[in-house]
Amino acid sequence: xxxxxxxxNKLLTYGLHINIIVALRGYGKTYxxxxxxxxxxxxxxxxxxxxxxxxxxxxAENLASFFNSVSKEFPDHQFSIKxxxxxxxxxxxxxxxxxxxxxxxxxxxxxNVTSIIFDEFIKEKDLSHYLPNEVESxxxxxxxxxxxxxxxxxxxxxxxxxxxxxxxxxxxxFPKKGQEIYRKGEFLVNIPKAHIFQEYRKNTAxxxxxxxxxxxxxxxxxxxxxxxxxxxxxxxxNSKYVATFNSQGREVxxxxxxxxxxxxxxxxxxxxxxNYYVTEKQxxxxxxxxxxNFKQEYHCLKLGNAFLKGxxxxxxxxxxxxxxDLLKELKVQ
Numbered sequence: 020x021x022x023x024x025x026x027x028n029k030l031l032t033y034g035l036h037i038n039i040i041v042a043l044r045g046y047g048k049t050y051x052x053x054x055x056x057x058x059x060x061x062x063x064x065x066x067x068x069x070x071x072x073x074x075x076x077x078x079a080e081n082l083a084s085f086f087n088s089v090s091k092e093f094p095d096h097q098f099s100i101k102x103x104x105x106x107x108x109x110x111x112x113x114x115x116x117x118x119x120x121x122x123x124x125x126x127x128x129x130x131n132v133t134s135i136i137f138d139e140f141i142k143e144k145d146l147s148h149y150l151p152n153e154v155e156s157x158x159x160x161x162x163x164x165x166x167x168x169x170x171x172x173x174x175x176x177x178x179x180x181x182x183x184x185x186x187x188x189x190x191x192x193f194p195k196k197g198q199e200i201y202r203k204g205e206f207l208v209n210i211p212k213a214h215i216f217q218e219y220r221k222n223t224a225x226x227x228x229x230x231x232x233x234x235x236x237x238x239x240x241x242x243x244x245x246x247x248x249x250x251x252x253x254x255x256x257n258s259k260y261v262a263t264f265n266s267q268g269r270e271v272x273x274x275x276x277x278x279x280x281x282x283x284x285x286x287x288x289x290x291x292x293x294n295y296y297v298t299e300k301q302x303x304x305x306x307x308x309x310x311x312n313f314k315q316e317y318h319c320l321k322l323g324n325a326f327l328k329g330x331x332x333x334x335x336x337x338x339x340x341x342x343x344d345l346l347k348e349l350k351v352q
Contacts, residue, residue, distance in 0.1 A: 025051040025211065031172060033200075035207040039175045039186070041141070042211050045220060048176040049138055053089045055174075056134040060112045061096065067113040067134035068164060069105075070157075072142070072150065074117040077103060082115060119150055121160035129164045133171050141177035141184045151301065152268055154189040179210070181340060188269075188337050250339060252332040254283035262294035262318040265302050266345040271338055273322060282325040284342045285334045294318055298348040313349035323351040 024047035030038050042048050056067035069085075071077050085105065086098040099106045103115040116124065118137075137157070142149060150156055165171045175186065187193070194201035194208050201208040220226045258274040264284075272288030275281075295307045296319060303309045310316050313323030325331040326346055333339035 027051045027055040027174070030207060030209055033202065033207050035202065036171065036205045037173045037175065037207065039140075039177075039192070039206065039208045040211075041177055041179050041208065044178060045225075046211065049136075050089055052134070052136045052174040052176060053085075054092055056113065056136065057089065057093060057107065059134055060107055060110075061093070063133075064131065065133040066111060066129070066131040067105075067136060068129065068132050069113060069115045070118055070135065070137040070160070071115070071139060072118050072153075074119055076139075077115045077117050085115075116160065118153070118156055118160060121156050121163070124160065124163050127163065132164055135161065135164060135171065135173045137173065137175045139177055140175045140186060141180045143178070143180055149185055149267070151299070154185050157186075182336060184340075250332055251335060252281075252283070253334050254285055254332070255279060255281075258283055260289060260292065261321075262296060263288050263290060263292045264322075264345055265295070265297040265299075265307075266341050266348060267299065268302060269341045271341050271345070273318065275321075281330050281332055282322060283332045283334065284322075284338050284345075286338050287334075298345065310349065313346075313351050319349055322346075323349060326351055 025040065025042060027038075030040070040048050040052075056065075059065040060067070069077075075081075079102075082100055082103065085100060090096075090098050093107075096108055098112075104111060105113040105115070113132075113134075161173065182194070190203070190206060192201065192203060192206060192208055194210060199210055199212055201210075221230070254274045255276045257278060258276040258281075260272060261275050262273040264271050264273060270288050270290055272285045272292075274283040274285055276283070293306075296310050296316065297303050297307050298310060300309060308316060310319050313319040322331070323346065331342070333342050
């Protein structure tokens with residue numbers, strides 16, 4: 020049965036440092052990376068870092084079951100957890116670190132850490148949020164851990180929520196639909212098809228429960244949950260630039276075509292334009308306008324009303340993701 024699940028060692032044959040695994044649920048993303056890290060400790064004395072976004076994600080309650088499943092692979096070893104430190108046979112094997120607290124670790128050394136697991140790096144559509152400048156926070160933490168070493172592997176694991184996530188956008192990672200292995204520089208993106216596992220899971224109780232649902236497409240067939248083509252449309256040549264918006268440090272331009280009566284949010288923007296709106300105080304500076312509600316300012320009102328009337332378009336899924344966050348920050352409902 021084991022061969023139907025994720026094979027971490029196979030991914031490492033590509034020889035890249037950043038291994039992004041976006042796989043269907045139950046395929047063994049977390050299990051496989053934990054098993055790999057434990058094996059490295061038992062055989063070579065190496066350690067791992069386990070990252071999640073927020074401090075509450077690594078509460079004692081959440082960490083208590085960390086070894087429950089994978090410990091069965093190592094019956095001759097004893098695992099324990101004290102605070103956010105993991106132990107194997109009484110020796111430190113790893114540590115859990117919330118990405119939100121990376122600054123507290125800037126002077127800490129991790130010479131024995133070779134495996135870095137970032138779990139749920141793509142956030143689900145829940146009440147949680149990406150951190151401000153999250154990708155650079157991650158890079159700061161990674162730099163603290165590995166410094167100038169070459170002997171490390173990063174495993175960024177998540178579900179197929181959207182390709183319009185901060186990491187794909189920051190590093191300009193654009194895997195094509197149906198592409199199982201995508202490589203760029205030090206990055207490998209694995210979006211496994213996992214046909215054998217899919218057939219197996221379809222015949223489980225959970226597989227039968229979700230059969231024929233939208234959840235099945237996301238969970239079993241690994242279809243990108245939020246990446247449909249709704250409202251994706253390139254702006255027209257006649258559209259005119261009207262404003263710049265800043266959402267969580269991400270800038271987009273607002274364009275208007277009066278003949279089509281459509282507004283377009285586009286990645287093409289003018290950061291020095293006179294009509295510049297920010298939704299968070301940390302991005303405010305002279306010449307910009309801080310807004311908390313779309314009804315406060317003329318161009319924000321135009322943007323909000325266009326969305327509510329179905330007259331707002333986005334030039335790609337990445338801009339749409341930013342646009343939806345912006346509309347939420349402006350309290351457009």
